[in-house]
Amino acid sequence: MLAGCLKNNAAAQEALYSRFSPRMLGVCYRFAKNREDAEDMLQEGFIKVFTQMHQYRNEGALEGWIRRIIVHTCINNLKKNKKFSDSLDIIHAHSVHINEELIPSIMQAKQVVECIRMLPLGYRTVLNLYAIEGFPHKEIAGMLDIEESTSRSQYTRAKAMLEEILVRKKIIQKPKERMRTASGTEG
Amino acid sequence: MERKFYTNDFEQLLKDKTDEFRMYPSKRVWHSIYNDLHPGRKWPSIAVSMVLVIVLLMMGYWNNNSSKAPALTAIATTPKNTTTITAKANVAAHNIALQQAAISPIAYQNQTTIQQPFGIYKNNTEAKPNSSLIAANKNALAQQPAINWNIALGQFNNIASTGTITNTSLLNNSTLFSISGVDNKNNTRNTETPDEFDNAVALQQTENSKPLMTTSANSKSKTAVATDKRGGNKNAGLLVNTDKNNTDINSAAGNNNADKVDDVTISSATAKTALAVNKKATAEQDKAFIDNYAFYNKSKRKKWQDRTALEFYITPSVGYRHLTNDAKYNPPPTASFAAGMSANESVNQKPGLGVEAGLDIIYSLAKNLRVKAGVQINYTNYAVTAEETSHPVLTTLTLTNPNTGFPDLHPATTTLANTSGPDAIKIHNKTYQFSLPIGAALKLSGNNKLEWYAGATIQPTFVIGGKAYLLSSDRKNYVADASLIRKWNVNSGIETYISYKFDNFTLQAGPQVRYQLFSTYSTNYTVTEKLYNVGVKIGILKNF
Numbered sequence: 001m002l003a004g005c006l007k008n009n010a011a012a013q014e015a016l017y018s019r020f021s022p023r024m025l026g027v028c029y030r031f032a033k034n035r036e037d038a039e040d041m042l043q044e045g046f047i048k049v050f051t052q053m054h055q056y057r058n059e060g061a062l063e064g065w066i067r068r069i070i071v072h073t074c075i076n077n078l079k080k081n082k083k084f085s086d087s088l089d090i091i092h093a094h095s096v097h098i099n100e101e102l103i104p105s106i107m108q109a110k111q112v113v114e115c116i117r118m119l120p121l122g123y124r125t126v127l128n129l130y131a132i133e134g135f136p137h138k139e140i141a142g143m144l145d146i147e148e149s150t151s152r153s154q155y156t157r158a159k160a161m162l163e164e165i166l167v168r169k170k171i172i173q174k175p176k177e178r179m180r181t182a183s184g185t186e187g
Numbered sequence: 188m189e190r191k192f193y194t195n196d197f198e199q200l201l202k203d204k205t206d207e208f209r210m211y212p213s214k215r216v217w218h219s220i221y222n223d224l225h226p227g228r229k230w231p232s233i234a235v236s237m238v239l240v241i242v243l244l245m246m247g248y249w250n251n252n253s254s255k256a257p258a259l260t261a262i263a264t265t266p267k268n269t270t271t272i273t274a275k276a277n278v279a280a281h282n283i284a285l286q287q288a289a290i291s292p293i294a295y296q297n298q299t300t301i302q303q304p305f306g307i308y309k310n311n312t313e314a315k316p317n318s319s320l321i322a323a324n325k326n327a328l329a330q331q332p333a334i335n336w337n338i339a340l341g342q343f344n345n346i347a348s349t350g351t352i353t354n355t356s357l358l359n360n361s362t363l364f365s366i367s368g369v370d371n372k373n374n375t376r377n378t379e380t381p382d383e384f385d386n387a388v389a390l391q392q393t394e395n396s397k398p399l400m401t402t403s404a405n406s407k408s409k410t411a412v413a414t415d416k417r418g419g420n421k422n423a424g425l426l427v428n429t430d431k432n433n434t435d436i437n438s439a440a441g442n443n444n445a446d447k448v449d450d451v452t453i454s455s456a457t458a459k460t461a462l463a464v465n466k467k468a469t470a471e472q473d474k475a476f477i478d479n480y481a482f483y484n485k486s487k488r489k490k491w492q493d494r495t496a497l498e499f500y501i502t503p504s505v506g507y508r509h510l511t512n513d514a515k516y517n518p519p520p521t522a523s524f525a526a527g528m529s530a531n532e533s534v535n536q537k538p539g540l541g542v543e544a545g546l547d548i549i550y551s552l553a554k555n556l557r558v559k560a561g562v563q564i565n566y567t568n569y570a571v572t573a574e575e576t577s578h579p580v581l582t583t584l585t586l587t588n589p590n591t592g593f594p595d596l597h598p599a600t601t602t603l604a605n606t607s608g609p610d611a612i613k614i615h616n617k618t619y620q621f622s623l624p625i626g627a628a629l630k631l632s633g634n635n636k637l638e639w640y641a642g643a644t645i646q647p648t649f650v651i652g653g654k655a656y657l658l659s660s661d662r663k664n665y666v667a668d669a670s671l672i673r674k675w676n677v678n679s680g681i682e683t684y685i686s687y688k689f690d691n692f693t694l695q696a697g698p699q700v701r702y703q704l705f706s707t708y709s710t711n712y713t714v715t716e717k718l719y720n721v722g723v724k725i726g727i728l729k730n731f
Contacts, residue, residue: 010225017217022209029210043216047223112204131198132205163197172200 002062005053013050020063021046024070030116030128031074045073071133075143078125108171115165123158130155226691491550492731498547498559502699504722506541506569508616508707510534510658512714530714533662535607539568539615541720543701545624549728555630563646565620565678567718570613571656573603573665580604582659584666586711594713596660603656603665614665618653618707618718622646622678631683638686646678646701655707658714671712677704682724693728 001019004012025042032038049069056065116124125144129135130151137155141148166172510531545563552558583596603614626644633639655672656665684697699722706715 008224010221013224014217014221017220021216022211023206025210025212026205026208029208030205035210038210039212039216042212043219046216046220050220050224109204109207112201113208116201116205127201131201159197162201172197 002053002056005050008050016049017046020066023063024066026113027067027070027133028074030113030132031071031078031125037077041074041077042070044077045070048073067133071129072143075125075129078121079144111169111171112166115162115169115171118165119158119161122154123161126151126154127158127162131159494551496549496693496728496730498549498561498695498726498728500543500545500547500695500724500726502543502701502720502722502724504541504543504699504701504720505538506567506718506720507538508536508569508716508718510714510716530658530662534605534658535572535611537570537572537613539570539617541565541567541722543622543720543722543724545622547624547726549628557628557630557640557642558626559628559642559644560623560625563622563624565622565648566617567620567653567720568615568617569718570615571665572607572611573614573656574606574608574611576602576604576664578602580664582661582664582666584657584668585660585713586671587713589711599659599666599668601659601664601666603667605658605663605665614656616653616655616707618672619651620648620676621651622648624680626680628682633686636688638688639683640686640695640697641681641683643682644680646680648676648678648703650674650676657708657712671708673705673707673709676707678702679704684724684726686728691729695724695726695728697724698722699724 001012001015005016021042024045025038028038028041028045029035032041045066049066052069056062116127119127126140129140129143130137135143137148137151140146140151144151146154163172510529512530543563543565545561547559547561549557549559579600579602581598581600584599585594586597587593588595624644624646626642628640628642631639631641650672653669653672654667655669656667657671658664659666678701680699680701682697682699684695684699686693686695701720701722703718705717706712707718708714708716
């Protein structure tokens with residue numbers, strides 16, 4: 001399949017796309033405002049994947065390489081429309097209202113993703129990059145043109161907000177309850 | 188990138204759940220990616236879709252003009268009382284109608300013949316898959332392009348089953364229907380064969396539940412009667428009455444224990460069977476259908492398309508000529524021309540600028556071998572130095588007598604002398620030619636982007652016209668006589684070029700030598716002239 005993609009073979013490209021696009025669209029959906037934006041990011045990302053396929057060095061999994069390109073594409077897409085500044089997001093975060101009715105009650109994976117998407121853009125992006133994609137804060141700061149300390153503080157706030165949402169939706173237990181449960185203490 | 192693994196339960200939960208999450212993109216995304224990666228292949232799919240649309244339109248037109256296939260009229264309006272209409276039936280008809288709208292919206296809205304009627308369907312009170320087709324027009328069925336559905340047939344005798352409806356995405360309350368009429372002259376509605384359809388109507392509901400019946404241009408008195416289940420006829424079809432005065436209707440209805448049908452009255456939904464015809468199908472479903480239609484029906488790329496390219500080229504060149512003659516026709520030596528001097532040595536000529544331009548189709552036979560054929564126009568030109576005489580001079584041309592085979596001296600007058608004095612002028616011998624070059628090229632080396640080729644062509648040529656200044660028998664003068672230019676000739680060419688691939692096209696450039704195999708002049712003239720051109724060929728290739 002990889003050799004076919006390097007030769008610009010359409011069938012090989014479609015096979016690779018079919019294999020990885022569902023998960024990658026999930027990645028894009030976490031960054032995007034809506035499904036249409038996510039699909040646009042996916043499209044742009046895969047075009048870069050195919051045109052830069054010759055740069056893949058067989059070091060590490062192909063999926064990880066593709067995912068990295070997709071994530072960078074998402075970030076570039078977002079940066080076209082918004083600057084990630086701490087002050088803006090902090091102000092925004094205090095006034096944000098999470099409409100929990102929009103979070104589906106079935107399929108926990110989708111619930112979690114929708115909860116993530118409910119976060120303000122800056123929080124959501126940093127959380128996606130740090131907690132899920134595994135980028136260090138230093139690299140996140142470089143990608144988003146913010147300070148490393150801003151990235152850390154954004155992540156802390158994002159994590160707290162998301163935990164609160166997930167507890168309210170009963171997807172996870174409260175931290176104290178988790179600790180009590182873990183230690184065997186009755187609540 | 189290293190994925191960091193956190194011992195924190197919360198973050199682990201996020202990672203696990205997001206890794207489980209999948210979303211399936213729409214077909215549009217892949218379509219866009221494909222077109223971006225293969226831009227040269229984009230237009231064929233559009234072209235193929237257009238060809239399919241045109242073919243289907245024509246098939247529909249021909250079918251509708253045949254005597255056994257009545258014209259079909261489909262009308263859609265926004266129903267005023269949709270709640271009173273049990274028009275959720277006829278999934279297949281709905282699909283057909285949407286398909287028709289997608290294929291030929293203009294024809295559809297013009298209410299003219301669209302396609303051969305498909306069939307009539309059993310009424311269902313709710314839209315669901317596997318709607319039963321009462322009778323099918325097999326010819327129309329065969330002509331339907333295969334999209335994401337098949338039709339379930341059944342319930343009646345002698346009707347072949349072809350499958351089940353699988354695509355429910357087009358089901359909608361707002362539907363467009365087309366139906367066919369039924370020939371009930373033999374009152375054999377229950378066992379009608381598809382070929383007996385000869386009438387077609389569409390039903391339109393108005394505000395007062397008085398639908399407007401329209402019929403095709405070929406509407407006759409034959410009509411069909413359809414009832415709902417009240418008549419106990421479980422296999423009732425659709426309401427297609429067009430002529431209330433047709434006694435056949437009532438007799439047919441009576442014979443089938445069906446409700447007699449008013450000419451065009453449709454009352455409540457619980458009463459009569461009716462079609463709901465809606466002017467606007469659901470925007471998203473129609474749009475999705477239209478968006479997907481071309482993609483689903485995009486014909487598979489043919490293998491030859493990968494190997495074939497179209498080339499446009501132009502070759503500015505410099506033209507030379509070489510004269511030869513039989514030595515026995517050499518004139519006696521003079522002060523100007525020594526004994527034994529050949530014709531070529533007797534003239535003062537200079538190369539002139541010419542050009543060739545043409546179109547080629549290039550086919551890759553193998554990885555390193557291409558063949559090509561095309562059309563080309565040529566302009567050849569070279570200059571000869573001469574001087575104008577102060578008065579016309581009588582001279583002769585040596586031409587071979589076709590009857591005897593011996594040379595004759597033909598008289599001619601001229602004002603051009605073969606001299607190069609201070610008042611010398613340049614006279615241009617030129618021809619305009621049309622060629623059909625056929626050739627091959629071999630790849631000598633290269634990679635995906637840059638390649639080096641060597642090639643050769645043979646070019647049957649038709650000389651459209653030109654100007655010729657022929658050397659006189661004594662070589663002292665030039666005689667203008669274009670009639671001696673040969674009409675048919677053959678040229679050969681050899682070339683080498685570098686080929687560079689861009690995203691959408693390939694650029695080729697390299698030197699070319701073109702040599703004329705036969706004399707410019709007819710065999711009568713005893714001097715043979717061969718032209719040759721040296722130029723730089725520049726071409727642009729585009730794949731199919």
